[in-house]
Amino acid sequence: MKRKVTLKQIAKELDVSISTVSKALRNSKEISEDTREKVQAFAKLFNYRPNNIALSLKNRKTKTIGVIIPEIVHHFFSKVIRGIELVANKRGYNVIVGLSNESFSKEVINMEMLANGSIDGFILSISKETLLQQDYHHFIETINQGMPIVMFDRVVNEVNCDKVIVDDLQGSKKAVNKLIEKGCKNIAIITTKDYVSVGKLRTQGYLEALEENNIKAKGSLILKVDDAFVSDDDLEVLEREIVALFESNKSIDGVFAVNELYAITVMKVARKLGLSIPEDVQVIGFTDGVLSKHATPSLTTVSQHAQEMGEKSAELLINNLEIEEDEDHYQTVVIETELIERNSTK
Amino acid sequence: MKRKVTLKQIAKELDVSISTVSKALRNSKEISEDTREKVQAFAKLFNYRPNNIALSLKNRKTKTIGVIIPEIVHHFFSKVIRGIELVANKRGYNVIVGLSNESFSKEVINMEMLANGSIDGFILSISKETLLQQDYHHFIETINQGMPIVMFDRVVNEVNCDKVIVDDLQGSKKAVNKLIEKGCKNIAIITTKDYVSVGKLRTQGYLEALEENNIKAKGSLILKVDDAFVSDDDLEVLEREIVALFESNKSIDGVFAVNELYAITVMKVARKLGLSIPEDVQVIGFTDGVLSKHATPSLTTVSQHAQEMGEKSAELLINNLEIEEDEDHYQTVVIETELIERNSTK
């Protein structure tokens, strides 16, 4: 087992000074060709690689990005990470991942763990609990300490930083417009409680689309699910609520669901109730995940271009890190949505 | 914007030495109560936190784990990461993620990037290309430099290290036995080419289960898919092959698929061919992902306990890191599989 070799060891071995070794390796012309070759040969032989930690300490930058997300077992978030990783790696950065698990305290702890020198900047999406408590001091303090943050998807006005969001409003309008265009007259929406900003926006898009088409929104067609009670493992509550929705609104012929799990649950329930898709009821979801693609029938959905969000976030952050002219001029990038038509609509 | 405060700054401000500050903060009784309180108050006021990089350099350990996986947009891998993150965080470690994207060179580059001081050890699953080329020198060199590695799921005998694997053989035997028990007489398998070790093992389990039940295996019932041609986005090739399988073997009444995508594709194709599930054909998959749970009918499947694999891997690695008595005594932990019965079997 040969441990990693350092400059000091090379210097000792070759009976020169550390600085000479360093310079030789970086091809400084201060050093004679003789010594340069000798040092480089030795270094190659022992597979010398500069120690990243020492470099980080010296340069006061780690070339590492911290990413905090609420959950990783989730198609959207993992795809964002893939995007971040892609451009981060291309630009010589590493990615260190922290999971908040939708909890405020874990978010805070994770950030504190990373903020003390481990990383150069954050990319994050806010946890639900934090959104609920509306306590954003940890973000603001981090920024005040000179560490840049890029927020994606779940963002918040109270924090002044770069943001990458999906155009939820237009996205859901596209979806609802499509349903209307396909002949739906009674369109229901399955959405979340309003404190989830994206849920709120998608609901708003639904309402606007209806209004622009001179369709009167009916409160009974709006199902706001409290997803504190809906886990991935226990969809019974959700199913019951959807059954109730259909039974008290027999005329529903279109459903817009704000995520794909809700959407395929709608399809499942509808089928149980003897309704066929898309003939009797057309369904559109949000988020183009694996479920949408492989459901039967496959699900028409609004794609958020998650990977692109990740890429864009990483670009924003790294640009911010590398271009010193920090003008406090934060931008908000809006990623366009795309309606992917499959077989759950006519 | 107040930058992070250092020991030096506190020392200067309070007109004491750096060592005094350091000792005061660590409650050394070398320091008088007076100064201790003064220093601690000041530190609290300015929210002093020790610089992780400096500590890493000094202690020659980073308290960070490097994880290299082939793909993150994948239920199994993301669940493993969740497991790793869970125990890593609990034990004060960070997790830094690298994606090989199933490519040998990206795997090597990623490892080199992290091996130079950034992390204390690796947890990884080998990329397909690496498995194909059978070039494992980067793993071996890393280990020789004193950096421990834990491999999970896709492991290889040529590398001597801790391993966490799923009992693929028993898992698929369980599945096939279940099909037999449920009355299937002609059981097909959809598997991968043999260079994917888990595919090979699962095929072997299928064969053994048949043999133990005195059923003669038929080559025509074994479909080895070349997944170089099957991407997530293009399943047409796969579908055609499955159609051909069914058409040339009309008597198929059970299918074991080595992953959930193959399994739900089987169900889709079967339905198209007018076969109903589970009445005409029963299907069992491998990997308990989101597709299995939410497919219609929901899929009976072999769960690999991905999160547990992650947790176990992290425990092995951290134990290895913290217990110095490194006896080169590597272990291979086998995670039991579990058959989750749902509606694709009778």
Add this chain to the structure above:
DNA sequence: AAAGGTAGCGCAAACGTTTTCGTGTTGACA
């Protein structure tokens, strides 16, 4: 031969810690 130039190398500081080993001051005691 004296003056100046240059090639080739080493010293030391700096990044932010922790920790060992002094060192000076005080007080107690003989």
Add this chain to the structure above:
DNA sequence: TGTCAACACGAAAACGTTTGCGCTACCTTT
């Protein structure tokens, strides 16, 4: 008053780099 211990603190090294500057030969020039 002299000795010694205890107390409170500081200096310095170490982790592994990079880099500006200084120093010593030697070489060129006049």
